[in-house]
Amino acid sequence: MIHFPNEHLDLECLDTRETVAEACARAGHPLDLVCGGTGRCGQCKILIKNHGITLEVLACQYPVFDEMEILTGAEARQQILDRHVDFDPLILDPPVRCFPVSFESLNLQNANAFLGSINAVLPLDLTCGNPDILIDGFEAVRKTPVPIVDVIAAVHETDPSAFVARSGTLLGVTPETDGFPEYGAAFDVGTTTVVGYLYNLESGDLCATASAKNRQAAYGADVISRIAAADDGKLTALNDAVCETLADLIQELCQKGGSLDKHQIISVVCCGNTTMLHLLAGISPKSLGAAPFVSQIDAPIEGPASRWHLDLHPAAQMTLLTPIASYIGSDTSALLAALPRRKETRLVIDLGTNAEIAVGQNGHYTVCSAPCGPALEGDGLTMGMRAADGAIEKTVYDPGTKRFHCQMIGDPPATGLCGSGVIDTIAALLDSGLIKPDGSFISDEAAAAHPNGSRLTRSGKIRQFVLLTSEENNGAPAVVLSQKDIRAIQLAKAAIQTAVDLLLKAASLSIEDIDTIYLAGAFGNYISVTSAQKIGLLPTGRMKIVPVGNGAGSGAIHCLLSTEAKKQTEAMAGQCTVINLTNDAEFNTQLVANTVLSPR
Known part of the structure; x- marks a missing residue:
């Protein structure tokens, strides 16, 4: 046993x-x-x-x-x-929750008396968003909101029942025969990847996690291409794509959680970059694509989950958390609000298709977004891939034996390199002397005299480094990193480095003032800090570097489980000074200089 x-x-x-x-x-x-x-x-x-x-x-x-x-x-x-991260402890108090109640002692004469007697038996004060209409949970009237007197009658016939409330506002009633809805889901909706978490709202227990590629990828790899697609008449298709991604993930979460019934999910919370929030809300992101780059969302968007075509509990609610600015989304506000409260000067870098960067003290931040593209996540590279079976995730160069050593996820053969593997490989190439600080491979003449020079080959006109030959890869195709791949990483690295430099300048700080760097994002959780510092992606110095995994997802979880955390997240926009790098003349100048692969 x-x-x-x-x-x-x-x-x-x-x-x-x-x-x-x-x-x-x-x-x-x-x-x-x-x-x-x-x-x-x-x-x-x-x-x-x-x-x-x-x-x-x-x-x-x-x-x-x-x-x-x-x-x-x-x-x-x-x-x-x-x-999820070394966050401060939460007081479990979900904004959306159910309260079981028996109607034996309730006053059913009219709506006001009804609400008054509910308040007498429930552990909170309830109001009704619309005194005459409630979202119902009954089979006979499941598809149509009905007057409260009819709901009272229906509830009375199915006693005992449960009330659904959000932050003290009565949203609906549900008979106990539907099963007590006690689950909620939190999502970090990224441009490339959507990550979901399923929680028990009564206990605060994590039931399951799952991730999937955002189906919007069919319309472009970055937010610029998604904005263009929406402007080209594909807004509905983009909205459908991300809603389908959420629906699929909910199904997977329920299966992983022990074959749970998705109709017991009563609350869904989503954070994401501002473009993803517009597309998820079905709002045109056109204003984000041209000056003055204005977001159409300045408050949380809340409503029945059915509005997003999610087949959950009839009274299930969905919340899209408020973005900070046009290119600073609620993924950033959720992350910043969830970080531990400490007296320190901190730099927060959320590495993704767009890197969100913040520097701050005492809860006040200066923030910006750097368009670094999907290369750091392995997308768009010759043999780039997500961190999955077959991906090389770590590479080191041994100067004693003059050999490269790889570590992969799962069993051989290797099929490509994920983001952390690409960064490691570039750092190893610097160590070996096969590439120069400007990112270019050494000349053919120099390669002829190098112990690993034979690993520099060509595919057409493009030079490439053979990390694993076919023979070394169990007969599978060789794994290579091309000059074009290195250039893509250089641009991404330069965008982040330049954004950090300009952000520190705007905040009247230097890198020496930073006590802690919080590194967020799935990629940031697995990256080798040593390799990242070697190529200049991360700064060197006395500061601590703390990987926090999917910090945005953790922030969304906090908003799912805690009313106070949700309030703090929504207040974060007022605590941030936004720097728009598109208006900064120094950005392009420094960007070119920062493509150099060297420590800083």
Whole structure:
């Protein structure tokens, strides 16, 4: 038997090839496997007991055995919740939630008396957004809002029931026969990738995570191309694409969470860059594509989830968090609001298709956005790919043996390089002397005398470095990094470096004033800081560099679980000074100078 003492649960030990993570999922307590269970992120550590000895193991790799004790429950769940980043603890108080209630003691004479008697039995004061209309949860009137008196009658017939409320406003009622809706989902809607989290709103427990490529990618890789597509009559198609991405992820989250019923989801919270928010709201982003670059969204967008074609609980609500500015989205405000409150000067870099950068003290920030493109995530490169099985994620050069060593995700053969692998490979090429600080490969003459010169080849007119030959890659195609790929990384790196320099200047600070750099984004969580500093992507100095994973997603989770956190996130726009780099004459000048691959 496998024992879960904190859950008072025993499971039969069916297969010794089963991992601890798989056993936890079978027990109804799935762990959050950020790396997909490959063992590379080290984030699913959990305590087990073997004959009285407590061990900390990687749940996705460690096999189960008979009479094992797995310590899930409060200890394990706290570890999972904390893992998103070293955030301050939350008080669990979801903005959207359900309250079970019996109608035996309620006054059903009229709407005002009804609400008054509800307030007497529920742990909050309720108002009704529209005194005469409520979103209903009943089969007979499921598709049409009805007068409150009819809802009262329907509820009375299906007593006991539950009330759905958002921040003290009564939104609807639902009979208990529908199943108590106690789940919520938070999404970080990125240009390239959408990441989702499913939570139990009553306990604050994480049920599952999932990610998927944004289906809008069919209309372009960056926000500029999406804006152009929307302006070309494809706004509805773009809206449908991202809504379908959310719907698919919700289905996957429910399956991963233990075959949960999606109709028990009562709340959805989304953050994202400003263009993604416009497209998700079905609002034309045309004003974001030309001066003066004005956002059409200056408040949270809230409404029934059905408006976004999501088939959830009939009274489920969806919230799009407010962006800060035209190119500073609610992914940034969610991240900044969720970071721990400390007396420090901090630099926050959220690495993605667009890099959002902030520098601040005491909760006030100067922020900007740098258009670095998708190269840092592996997109658009000769053999670039997402961090998945087959991706080379780490490369080092051994000056003693003059050899390059690679580490990949999953089993051989390798099929490409993910973002962290590309950065490592460029740093290794600098170490080996095969490329110069200007990013160009050494000459053919110099290569002829270099111990690894034979790895410099050509594909047509494009020079490239062969990281793995076909023979070294188990007979699969060789893995290469081209001169064009290096140039793409140089431009992305230069955009970030220039943005940081100009942001510090605007805030009257220098890099020496920074105490901590918070590095957000999935790519930022796995990047080698040493390699990033070697090519000048990250600064060197006395400051701490703290990877915080998907900090924007963590901020969205906070807004899902905490009314106070949501208020703080919505207030963040007023605490930020926005710098528009498109109006800065220095940007293009410094951009060229900052393409040099060297520490700073």
